[in-house]
Amino acid sequence: MSTAWIIASGKGGVGKSTITACLGAAMSREGRRVCIVDADIGLRDQDALLGLENRIVFDLLDVAGGSCRLDQALVMPDGEHRLTLLPASQFARAKELSPKDFRRILLELKERFDVVLIDCPAGIERSLRGLMNDAVDETILICTPDDICIRNAERTCGVMEKKGLPRPQVIVNRLSPELIRAGEMYTAATVAATLDIHLLGEIPEDAAVYRAALQHLSPMDVDCEARRALTRIAWRMLDEDVDAPLPGYGTEKLPWYRRIFQPALKEVKRIDR
Ligand SMILES: Nc1ncnc2c1ncn2[C@@H]1O[C@H](COP(=O)(O)OP(=O)(O)O)[C@@H](O)[C@H]1O
Numbered sequence: 001m002s003t004a005w006i007i008a009s010g011k012g013g014v015g016k017s018t019i020t021a022c023l024g025a026a027m028s029r030e031g032r033r034v035c036i037v038d039a040d041i042g043l044r045d046q047d048a049l050l051g052l053e054n055r056i057v058f059d060l061l062d063v064a065g066g067s068c069r070l071d072q073a074l075v076m077p078d079g080e081h082r083l084t085l086l087p088a089s090q091f092a093r094a095k096e097l098s099p100k101d102f103r104r105i106l107l108e109l110k111e112r113f114d115v116v117l118i119d120c121p122a123g124i125e126r127s128l129r130g131l132m133n134d135a136v137d138e139t140i141l142i143c144t145p146d147d148i149c150i151r152n153a154e155r156t157c158g159v160m161e162k163k164g165l166p167r168p169q170v171i172v173n174r175l176s177p178e179l180i181r182a183g184e185m186y187t188a189a190t191v192a193a194t195l196d197i198h199l200l201g202e203i204p205e206d207a208a209v210y211r212a213a214l215q216h217l218s219p220m221d222v223d224c225e226a227r228r229a230l231t232r233i234a235w236r237m238l239d240e241d242v243d244a245p246l247p248g249y250g251t252e253k254l255p256w257y258r259r260i261f262q263p264a265l266k267e268v269k270r271i272d273r
């Protein structure tokens, strides 16, 4: 049975595309046939994240408009045997994709793949609403631990509910254990409780994500905490019978020597204007 996941957020720049690409890689390495659909039309990112910039010939809109077959538009990153991308169009507008065509393509993808991950545009506009249909099985909201992102996520939750989609689960991204320990940042559990939705996963702020990108690598190909966090989330999404409890970044009990030698956080002082 195939599962189609919508990966959305209220706010842009919270890590949707990065997380989608990494979860796709993690699940394909677990033996699943995975298709990532880049549905952020006009702002495509997945081709770059998966190292496929020079390999795109056709895209989602070409398939929707009938100018190519679905398999002509699908591309596979080198070295990944079960991961496929259906790229977004770079110079088109989201309104050019009809909800009916998208649903038809999604159903076709679900026949060929075990998992379909849909990287969505941010916000609650028509471009997102047009991707929501009864072929979508699960929904995820990506949220950073701040009030503005939580407020936007709440609104996206409302839109999903109105569209009759399953209640979303949340992945909290860019957590800083140091700030949480100092009581200056929400924990992942607090964000989930505020949104009143299930906490699917948590990912720390990790410079390795940026440094991997500089070297045109996926965070899944470097040894870093973000990779461990994303692998854990992929297992939870696949319902694998593995022990994948969340670490609770910033709430872990530290050994005594780490507690004593915690670097003090730099104070934020208001300047006189
Ligand atoms: N956990 C993280 N740690 C560090 N940087 C991150 C993390 N998650 C995302 N980023 C960075 O944040 C930026 C925005 O991510 P992106 O996936 O493009 O967001 P979105 O698709 O929601 O707009 C990228 O530069 C990405 O590398």
Ligand SMILES: [Mg+2]
Pocket: 016, 017, 018, 040, 045
């Ligand atoms: Mg994106």
